[in-house]
Amino acid sequence: MITLYSFRRCPYAMRARMALRYSGIALDIVEVSLKAKPAEMLALSSKGTVPVLSVDGRVIDESLEIMRWALAQNDPQDWLLKADPDNGGRIWALIEENDQTFKVHLNRYKYAERYPEQPMEAYRAEGELWLRKLDELLADREYLLADHPSLADVALMPFVRQFAHVDREWFAQTPYQRLQQWLERFLTSDLFTSIMKK
Incomplete structure (x- = not known):
């Protein structure tokens, strides 16, 4: 089970969601109210900021790290520009x-x-x-x-x-x-x- 805690208009969450979608990662997205952050998200990451990705017992709570993880799974159009x-x-x-x-x-x-x-x-x-x-x-x-x-x-x-x-x-x-x-x-x-x- 892969879960992403996100806030729709947050630019950090946007870029994480784009990378996950591009890589074809199947996941549940939990839309977070920034005024009432869910206890399960805060238990995963004490920072209390989105995005937070929970994957197979691992927690990734930085947007760039989430993007790197997603592209490590699948990067069909070479976003990482490995050819150069x-x-x-x-x-x-x-x-x-x-x-x-x-x-x-x-x-x-x-x-x-x-x-x-x-x-x-x-x-x-x-x-x-x-x-x-x-x-x-x-x-x-x-x-x-x-x-x-x-x-x-x-x-x-x-x-x-x-x-x-x-x-x-x-x-x-x-x-x-x-x-x-x-x-x-x-x-x-x-x-x-x-x-x-x-």
Whole structure:
């Protein structure tokens, strides 16, 4: 029995669900109320954050580790880019920059009222540097590192989506048309729409 504790709109849970769906893992998904977290989830992981995967007595409570586990079971389109070792290293560098730096700017932009030290636009401008970098990576292809999605695309997409949705009109008029198209490809994909069903 494989169980994933998830929260539909959490970007970390989204990327875990996409990897599990892509890999064809059969599992039960427990949608968690963040205000009333289930005791069985807290017994598995004292962190109290989603996603949490319970598989054969093992607990994996980091989204990237869940993605790695899923791809170790099945990676039919080579999300790990094993055919190109150089790109393999670039996957993790992009994810680290996204999770450690861009996520900070995203939080401050999205919840600017909690960070009154600067106006919202200042936090947006800091995050926009990342959007520009990603847009430049898409200059020669439809995905960040290859001609097909990689682990980097799927791991970053939920966070770019969240940033874009803070002010959709602003995002739509930015010059990052390649990034807009990349995001739209994911948002309309069978993979993403299937993991976002209520």
